[in-house]
Amino acid sequence: MKKVKYAVLQAVAAHIEKNHNQMLHYLRTIVEHESFSADKEKLDQLALWLSETFEELVGGTSEIIEVQTYGNHVRCEWGQGEGQVLILAHFDTVWPIGTLNEMPFRIEGNRVSGPGVFDMKGGLIQGLFALKALKDTGISLDKKVVVFFDSDEEIGNPSSRPYIEEEAKKSDYVFVLEPGMTLEGALKTSRKGVGIYRLEVTGIPSHAGVDPDKGVSAIDELARQILKLHGETDFSTGTTISVGKISGGTATNVIAEKAVAEIDVRGKTAEELERVHKMLFNLEPLKEKTKLEMTGGINRMPLERTEKVQEMFETAKRIAKEQLSFELMEKETGGGSDGNLTAPFAATLDGLGAVGDGAHANHEHLLLDRMNERCALLAGLLIHYAGIREKS
Structure with a gap:
């Protein structure tokens, strides 16, 4: 030049x-x-x-x-x-x-x-x-x-x-x-590159007062998963995982059947974003009888x-x-x-x-x-x- x-x-x-x-x-x-x-x-x-x-x-x-x-x-x-x-x-x-x-x-x-x-x-x-x-x-x-x-x-x-x-x-x-x-x-x-994901948890609904032992709370499972995901943030490498929005349940007296989290992922390299993407889609339930469904992906490199x-x-x-x-x-x-x-x-x-x-x-x-x-x-x-x- x-x-x-x-x-x-x-x-x-x-x-x-x-x-x-x-x-x-x-x-x-x-x-x-x-x-x-x-x-x-x-x-x-x-x-x-x-x-x-x-x-x-x-x-x-x-x-x-x-x-x-x-x-x-x-x-x-x-x-x-x-x-x-x-x-x-x-x-x-x-x-x-x-x-x-x-x-x-x-x-x-x-x-x-x-x-x-x-x-x-x-x-x-x-x-x-x-x-x-x-x-x-x-x-x-x-x-x-x-x-x-x-x-x-x-x-x-x-x-x-x-x-x-x-x-x-x-x-x-x-x-x-x-x-x-x-x-x-x-x-x-x-x-940083950006990933946008949605995690939906399915549990088993029941009456919170009459049959609390028969239900499996999707909100409980989601809370555990959020703590796990936030624990994957590593400021030394610049990788962050943040749940920015949650929803779930139908009423205060119902063990929640559904709960949803919207997840923001940031990473400095394409390799790191792809690693986190794979990790998210390989998440396993932490409580028995709950199901996880992950959707979304890398929005921009x-x-x-x-x-x-x-x-x-x-x-x-x-x-x-x-x-x-x-x-x-x-x-x-x-x-x-x-x-x-x-x-x-x-x-x-x-x-x-x-x-x-x-x-x-x-x-x-x-x-x-x-x-x-x-x-x-x-x-x-x-x-x-x-x-x-x-x-x-």
């Missing part, structure tokens, strides 16, 4: 600085268009806006991928050449429609708040303006850039997953515009800190320090993202979006003075990994 020329990236960074107020205008627009994951009408409206905005700011082409149950997705393409680089950004949020009334878009000094501003509409807008800066400064890349905006990341990518995986298979590198970690804005070079991912981070760190004059850190996280879906197929660097705090929380916000540098960092990474096309 050719080293990013200092003068080229400085011109791009200057253009981003010049267009800072315009970037802020688009940020306000997208935050004030609420996009709760469960509201298809609102999501579809925003998908159309993203398609039109991409063509307006960046050029290239855009396509709306229509989905029946969930929100539509948007696939955008800019430039041409051998190979492609993929940029990922989701535009759904966890905030129900109407949240804006209680948590409006607001700028207070260096703090910009509003539903979804940090996770992850700020990063999405930064991505658009990074591409706009490349286009406006006359830079053509040697690889095609594909930008995929998905509408269902917050609910586990039920409809976007096959599209994202297909694009990843065709990509040389993937950049995910999820927010950075902590107020340091650290990039995410490792994400880990984003592992491979040599390629390490190299991508070191490149980003060097660009940040030597050309943009700021320090960049890396961290690992237990949370999942679109990056987990691409990691098995292409080298993926995550957390390139906004710097701030409060994802999914009432204090959600981003730091205004970090937007330009993050925008320029993405542009620098695109120049480095896609290369500048020489003019003929």
